[in-house]
Amino acid sequence: MELPIDHFRxxxxxxxxxxxxxxxxxxQRLDRIPDQGFTQDTLQARAELLEASADLLSDETRRQAYERELTAIADNANGSIAALEIPPSREVGGLLLLMEAGQSQEAFDSASRGLQPPQAPALGSSREADLTLLAGLACQGTARDYRDQRRYEAAALTLQQGLQLxxxxxxxxxQRRKLEQDLxxxxxxxxxxxxxRDLSASGSRQQGIVLLEQLVQQRGGLEGHTDLTFPQSEFQPFFKQIRQFLTAQEQVELFSRWGDSGSATADFLASFALTASGFSQRKPERILEAYERLKNSGQPGIEVFLSCQQLLLGQVDEAERLFDExxxxxxxxxxxxxxxxxLARLCAYCRDWLTREVLEGFRDIDVDANLDAWFADRDVQAYIDQQDRIRGRQFNAKPSLEVPGATDTSTAFGDWPSFDLPGSNEPPTALETVEDQDDADDELWDGPRWRLPELQWPQLGNLQERLQGLPSWGMPVGAAVAVVVIGLGGWMALKPRGGELETASSDKVAALVQPEAAAPAAPAAPAQSAPFPLTDPDPSATQLQELLEAWLKEKAAVLAGGAPSESLADLARPDQIQRLQRQNQANRQRGATETVSTSIxxxxxSARSPVRIAAQVAMTYSDELKTSGGKVLSSTPEMTLRNTYIFGRQNGSWQLVAYKPTAKN
Known part of the structure; x- marks a missing residue:
């Protein structure tokens, strides 16, 4: 056979x-014997081929003649390349050297042909075993080369060929297990x-969408954690990156299927994709579909989003009610x-919401959040008019609306540096609420329980007069604020970030993107002589930790049947205090007290703005609930918690606002 290589290489x-x-x-080459498991015959053939090349290159006369041959081949215009003729007895040794020289693709192709009839070796022979091993190793090396070139699909096809062989x-x-893991x-x-790939490559793109669904399925859904090799902290930035390559319709179809299967995250994403599609194409029926999907998801904290969708549908009274609620x-x-x-306030918020949260992240959408153009569109007017007639109201408005512009600000769904928290470069935002995931735990979220209202259709009034009565806006929108949807963290923004998928040296998907860095902690400030209420406009991590420790201490005192030594209102917002009171009252009705032990x-x-600070906290925790007679009703052995606490500034002081459990050990 011929090896496509010269003696030098x-x-x-x-x-x-x-x-x-x-x-x-x-x-050196003879001393470094491959240890992958080749037989002695193959290793001996390898050594003989190395010695033959060295003999030729160390003989001045023969080397000069060989170099003239190489020059003639290089000068030949017919595309010939240098090759070495080797006997069949040294075939596997030659292919091994070809692979060692970095030509894995050629080695894999030759080994594959050698295992096919009529060249196939005898069953059970050492040549068959060595060729099979070589094919597996060369396949793995070829896929690695393609991956380094960012030819990922070519790498996958090579691995599939090797596995089949x-x-x-x-x-x-x-070796099969290794190839499967690489794949x-x-x-x-x-x-x-x-x-x-380009939208014209519909076949390849559809295959990519199928593989995306396979990836999400093997993870157990968007919120799943079953794939330990691809944790949520790595999957979410990856998912954020690929969204920018999906069209609005592709996102609608994907997220709707996943939402129908029970994914709350997918329900939100589907609603936002429907809204973006409907707004960009002037199809209000899609806005209505988005509204119904979001409303029926039953998620808390979504009223302001529903209000924007109702505004786009011309239902101003309902939109204002939802916004106020x-x-x-x-x-x-x-x-x-x-x-x-x-109405002016609602329009300002809706425009900013569309700009920051809805119209970003689609391959085929590049429109401005122009409400004037939306309400002036004939199809939109006809739809609203039809819906009003259905509800027994006549609507003949032809609005002319100018809404406030927006400065380059971000909402709580803005840049996405981490899975749980919004970006540190955001302007003042509404404070997060986090879903109570487990009432049995002492430190779980004790914020408000949002309830979706039963939607009604109040009299609209004269929308035309109200819209035309708005001033011509010239001022920029200030710091846009939004309620962060409970339990969804960074999923709601999912804005794309430029740059292509990078190849990681560690072969882990963590290096697929360069995630944004969390905001650095502020320099430590000297402790205040009277620490509470905490009024420092830019508190240090030490001060916030002291605030949290004080709250946990006073909470433990109340649950143990004592009285707090600090004013609880200086430490936490009213809903936190009310939750504590309800918990304490429930314990007393059972004739029990609770001993809680925490240590940060x-x-x-991890995120900071003038009115909101989020912190990742690790602590040890244990509790015990027992009656006055000493009978233990329940207990939690000591465990390690890693959680997120949200602090908010109001009326000049900082308080604990929300809590989100992250992990237990």
Missing amino acids: LLGVNASSDRQSVLRTLQ LQRMGQQAE KELLPYRVLDLIS GADAALKQWAMEQGDDP TGFKI
């Missing part, structure tokens, strides 16, 4: 190497490779700064 020396360098390299041979179980780890790369104090304060008319072992600020 086979031995591993360059054309300028002298005789001593050639002999020294030969000895080894399975047919019924050998090399360990599995390659899946996210393949998804991005295929989905990022769902907006927190910070959002209402921001809205007041946008104008005196409630780690505290790191």
